[in-house]
Amino acid sequence: MNRFKGKIVLVTGGSRNTGLSIVKKFCDEGARVFMCGSTPESTAKGAEILASWGCANIRSIPCDISDLAQVNHLFDVIEKEAGQLDILVNNAAHQGIGKPFLEMSTDYVMEVLGVNVRGGFQVTQQAVRRFFLRQETRGVVVFLSSNTAMRAIRNRTAYCASKGAINSMVRSIALDLGPLGIRVNACAPGYIYTERWDSLSETTKQRRRLNCPLRHEATGMDIANVVAFLASDDSGNMTGEIVTCDAGCSCQHMPEDVDF
């Protein structure tokens, strides 16, 4: 398929794991892709990996999305080099891993919300103001949420709260921008295989897989396929939707081994 030929796409958090797959997917389907990681080093490393995968039409620009000045700079570069933006994928996230509620400081909560909520908000607002509203062909926004917005996981209060806020933000931005012809949706993954899985024992990996009705976690490309669907005309009548992609985890009340 070549659904994104001639399209300009921005993927935040394109420097690692799922973001790399999302960038590759758009690149494979003909788009020119701008991507950012949070630092020059991580962004350059991501660009190197993408080049080694044969992704040619990519421009990498470091940008900490929690910092409005850096977000403005990112859009200045896109404006100067491409003059348009058609698709925004808000993939960047602070994972907020490993802090039990009683040990979580307010500053840490604000740090996680600063990337996931403030970052997603300001990148989207700039994309809409600076590009989508000025173009005849209006833009599309896809957020990466998480199934943890609906069903919590332990020691991740800030992260779960941020993804819940993203779901609400997706619905309310969709209402405000729908009449202007701009669609806003989210993909909510469950387990995705990332480099963080490499340090897990085989037993833990298998235990996680047994938790999934489909018996396997998503690959980055499984998620990229859903993101591409939401960004394409194939989902042209959808807005304000949260599309779960989690191997069936969210439809079960409890894992099979305790279900008796």
Ligand SMILES: NC(=O)c1ccc[n+]([C@@H]2O[C@H](COP(=O)([O-])OP(=O)(O)OC[C@H]3O[C@@H](n4cnc5c(N)ncnc54)[C@H](OP(=O)(O)O)[C@@H]3O)[C@@H](O)[C@H]2O)c1
């Ligand atoms: N992995 C999962 O199992 C899972 C499950 C459900 C939902 N999700 C969601 O899916 C998306 C991708 O997940 P992932 O596991 O692939 O993410 P990840 O491995 O944690 O990578 C996060 C990406 O976001 C970037 N990032 C972090 N803070 C940033 C900031 N302040 N400014 C700009 N970029 C920033 C990182 O850049 P650096 O390289 O510079 O750090 C990296 O490229 C996320 O939204 C995540 O919440 C993931």
